[in-house]
Amino acid sequence: MQRPWLEHYEQGVPHEFTGEMLTLPQLLERASETFAARPALEFLGHRQTYRQLWANVQHFAAALQHLGVQQGDRVAVMLPNTPQFVVAFFGASLAGAVVVNTSPLSTAQELEHHLTDCGASVLVMLDSFYPRFAEIEHSPALGVRRVIVTGIQDALPFPKNLLYPLLEKRKGTWVDVKESGKVVGFVHLFERHFAAPTPSSLQPDDVALLQYTGGTTGMPKGAMLTHRNLVANAQQAVSWMPGLREGQEVTLGAIPFFHVYGMTVAMNLSLLIGANIVLIPNPRDLKTLLSAIEKSGVTLFPGVPTLYNAINNSPLTSGYDLKTVRACISGSAPLPAETARQFREITGGANLVEGYGLTEASPITHTNPVGGEQREGIGLPLPGIDASIRDDQGQAVPTGEIGELWVAGPNIMAGYWQRPEATAQTIREENGLRWLLTGDLATMDGGGYFKIVDRKKELILVGGHNVYPREVEEVLYQHPAVLEAAVIGVPDEYRGESVKAFVVLKPERSAAEAEIITFCRGQLSAYKAPRQVEFRSALPLSAAGKVLRRVLADEERAGRMAAEKAEKNDLAGAAAKPV
Missing domain, CATH: 3.40.50.980 (Rossmann fold)
Known part of the structure; x- marks a missing residue:
């Protein structure tokens, strides 16, 4: 198959993946021999070699x-x-x-x-x-x-x-x-x-981890990730960053290890290269987090957009020196361009790039080059990963067109625990490759750079037009008063659906609903702009810091049903009264 992305790999990134077949204990045992006296874990000032x-x-x-x-x-x-x-x-x-x-x-x-x-x-x-x-x-x-x-x-x-x-x-x-x-x-x-x-x-192909996830279909299921899956993905991530210095890096372990993104990028990657992992049990404690970066000289900072955004907007940040940070890969949720720009400015130029992955892929499949050409979106497939944009019939779509993202590689799960039907819906065998159907709508440009448009299930249909929540959210984040934002579709008698935005304002900033709507209409087609804005003190987040649009949609649906029930009761009560 064609792999146009290889031409845009930065110097030092291998075009072929040649990872070693190891189990997780073998990975750590080797690190203990190579980096025996080097700090492995640092926790509240206490170190363990x-x-x-x-x-x-x-x-x-x-x-x-x-x-x-x-x-x-x-x-x-x-x-x-x-x-x-x-x-x-x-x-x-x-x-x-x-x-x-x-x-x-x-x-x-x-x-x-x-x-x-x-x-x-x-x-x-x-x-x-x-x-x-x-x-x-x-x-x-x-x-x-x-x-x-x-x-x-x-x-x-x-x-x-x-x-x-x-x-x-x-x-x-x-x-x-x-x-x-x-x-x-x-x-x-x-x-x-x-x-x-x-x-x-x-053996490397034995199951190492059951990671529960909503997956690309249905209720939470246990994704079966093998030793090979997890070790390979850590090796792929290491190969993506040729500037890593074995035995010298200091990783901020703030994103939760119980989420596979934190496990791979903060824990396993670090152990593979002999990094010192500075453990942060509560990433919402920004004072402890910022202090750890400064005191320990953190160089690698894997995180999530909500965490980078919190640092950007915290009054505490200016009191700490964050300039030791060299590389950051943001995962788990789309990274707003404005969040990345502000963070680079605060840290004096740390390379913060957006990556992409799924629990079922251990999890990383794509990321922008840390030291090479970066484009809007999730970047390029990692070494050893194939990616394709497909239509609903499973056929590849022309370059630049929207379709579902399929990925294949040594990091793709063995399947869902005791769920053969769900596995069959998510994994396809084709030409010797095991393809994972991600459920995400994406595009690929001529250079092999990919961009996630949105989840297939979260697409909003406004009067027959497709509206992708992420596009609207990117605009909302550009408003000077907006700290966090999420967008869902709500029923509309005339249009079928319309866009509703949920917004958290920055401390000591204010904005009215009409102001937010007008701002969006200045940068989006009228049908894409929110018709409703609900202000909240916080948005529902997953354990990994991802804004949960589905929770907002469920709350909206429940509120609507309660209102309809109350209206029916009022009408029934009025009808029962004697004239």
């Missing part, structure tokens, strides 16, 4: 095996970005288990669905999350035999480990979890002596 990290991973793997975990068992991990996450993830992998990433934002009901669907036998979680598990622990469908509980204090040196619980108790946020036959403390596992873990027969 690669040698120490590998020793802790081996100890945790042996502990899991002692608790009865066998190869292929599922071990769920519900932790923020802490050293315990890295140890639990690689320790479970070394024991031969399949890790199940579970969002700390999950409700008890969502947690129950994930744990029962995957059949997890062990859950590793933060103590403050335990009350949610307690709500569901007696569910007959739940197969969790052991809960390993840890806390922030477990990763802190003396005397911080003693002071932290006192501070949490003073704030009223301390959760005291009692150990029992089922519940065991993370620290207590490390106080016990275990023999070296029994070697498993892991």
